[in-house]
């Protein structure tokens with residue numbers, strides 16, 4: 562069980578679990594007995610009972626629990642000050658594989674890292690940057706996906722990168738009654754109009770059913786700022802010399818980030834219109850080798866084929882591969898060029914991320930363990946070298 566250095570205890574509820582498979586030989590150690598369903602469910606319940614609510618979350622107990630579990634099935638682990646995985650199913654699946662005396666060709670690492678919900682800067686981002694991680698030589702990573710009220714599992718092969726853009730328009734200030742060219746507000750309005758057209762063209766692709774929402778660039782206005790405030794509102798007879806607008810842009814890995822950069826420079830915030838722009842946040846759309854951060858999901862990718870086969874073997878179905886609508890830790894692995902699939906074996910389950918009384922039916926939980934067992938077995942038996 563590989564894990565991460567972290568300087569302090571952190572959120573447990575929202576932490577992410579990732580499964581990593583790499584190319585080293587795992588030494589087999591003592592096997593555990595095969596457990597019945599009640600035992601498996603009780604272990605999950607015991608884990609859920611650990612109170613990790615704020616303001617005084619009991620992270621130590623949760624961490625100790627996971628370490629105990631790892632130890633009880635003879636897993637090597639590296640400690641850490643760390644957190645949950647809502648997918649304790651990885652551990653249960655590995656427990657079963659050990660019980661069946663399965664001999665993997667690859668190492669299986671289960672990492673529990675904190676902070677996924679708040680960007681992962683002190684979690685997965687640090688982890689993928691460590692020599693611990695590079696020495697693992699990871700071939701494939703599995704990260705969280707999403708529940709599905711329908712019957713299939715939803716696999717995610719990429720996610721949209723947030724670009725938070727601010728544009729700043731300047732122009733001659735003037736009296737509110739004056740008509741003249743190139744005021745800050747006029748310059749900004751030209752940008753807003755161009756951006757609105759672009760947004761509509763992307764949205765049309767979704768409306769026509771040609772693209773899913775995750776596959777288009779979304780551009781949404783986050784703020785507008787201009788004018789001279791007074792205690793009760795704004796000065797009404799002045800045209801301001803500066804006008805700012807902020808946008809939340811989400812860029813799918815299938816888009817060309819260079820052409821979007823050009824569009825911003827030439828159409829949305831051109832210096833010819835006395836405008837400047839900057840990013841409050843700009844998550845890369847390409848990996849460190851300059852390739853789109855999307856994991857292949859066709860016959861050309863052995864990891865994808867194995868995943869499909871394992872799920873089918875378990876008597877379940879995978880849905881169409883999708884772009885995750887928000888952010889997960891998988892992007893940190895993809896950024897390193899490691900293929901990563903976001904995947905939670907939770908079918909017939911409402912999407913209750915972060916909701917009150919989020920629940921998981923016991924049969925769905927147990928089914929998920931079967932599915933992971935098949936996937937991990939297939940992945941860990943794959944002998945061929947894959948390089949990224």
Ligand SMILES: *[C@@H]1O[C@H](CO)[C@@H](O)[C@H](O)[C@H]1NC(C)=O
Pocket residue numbers: 612613614615616617618
């Ligand atoms: C869990 O801990 C929080 C404080 O961190 C407390 O408010 C809450 O009542 C506890 N819940 C249970 C079920 O003990």
Ligand SMILES: *[C@@H]1O[C@H](CO)[C@@H](O)[C@H](O)[C@H]1NC(C)=O
Pocket residue numbers: 682686687690
């Ligand atoms: C990762 O490592 C590089 C080079 O050592 C460093 O510049 C960067 O800040 C590190 N990133 C994180 C998130 O620690």
Ligand SMILES: *[C@@H]1O[C@H](CO)[C@@H](O)[C@H](O)[C@H]1NC(C)=O
Pocket residue numbers: 729730731803805837
């Ligand atoms: C907007 O641009 C003008 C002109 O370059 C500059 O003086 C002003 O500080 C900028 N505003 C912000 C919020 O950066």
Ligand SMILES: *[C@@H]1O[C@H](CO)[C@@H](O)[C@H](O)[C@H]1NC(C)=O
Pocket residue numbers: 765766769771
């Ligand atoms: C949708 O895609 C089809 C096939 O690629 C194309 O013929 C059609 O014009 C597209 N429709 C829109 C609205 O883009």
Ligand SMILES: *[C@@H]1O[C@H](CO)[C@@H](O)[C@H](O)[C@H]1NC(C)=O
Pocket residue numbers: 731732743744748833834835
């Ligand atoms: C840009 O600013 C310069 C200097 O203030 C001004 O002469 C010019 O008209 C402005 N152009 C536009 C398009 O706002």
